[in-house]
Amino acid sequence: MCDKPYWEGKKYAFFQHKECEFFPCHPVADDSKFNCLFCYCPLYALGDKCGGGFTYTEDGIKDCSKCLLPHKPENYGYIMERYGDLMELARKKD
Numbered sequence: 001m002c003d004k005p006y007w008e009g010k011k012y013a014f015f016q017h018k019e020c021e022f023f024p025c026h027p028v029a030d031d032s033k034f035n036c037l038f039c040y041c042p043l044y045a046l047g048d049k050c051g052g053g054f055t056y057t058e059d060g061i062k063d064c065s066k067c068l069l070p071h072k073p074e075n076y077g078y079i080m081e082r083y084g085d086l087m088e089l090a091r092k093k094d
Contacts, residue, residue, distance in 0.1 A: 028068065044062065
């Protein structure tokens, strides 16, 4: 029996673009584990239900500049599990 997640250690779950002008786009102690795969967080659309460390500006805009949730390799599974919530947001309503 394997205790680790199906995606752990897979190449598709981690990507790094060190030549990007913004790398890393958030301050971190160790950029070797900074995951660029979700450069633009797919959970942004979930608003206050995304699970990340966001704040709101005075104008009511969601500010994710201090959130590292999509950039930590161990959070790949969490983000993939939330795609059902995103599909529900995008579902056509009659």
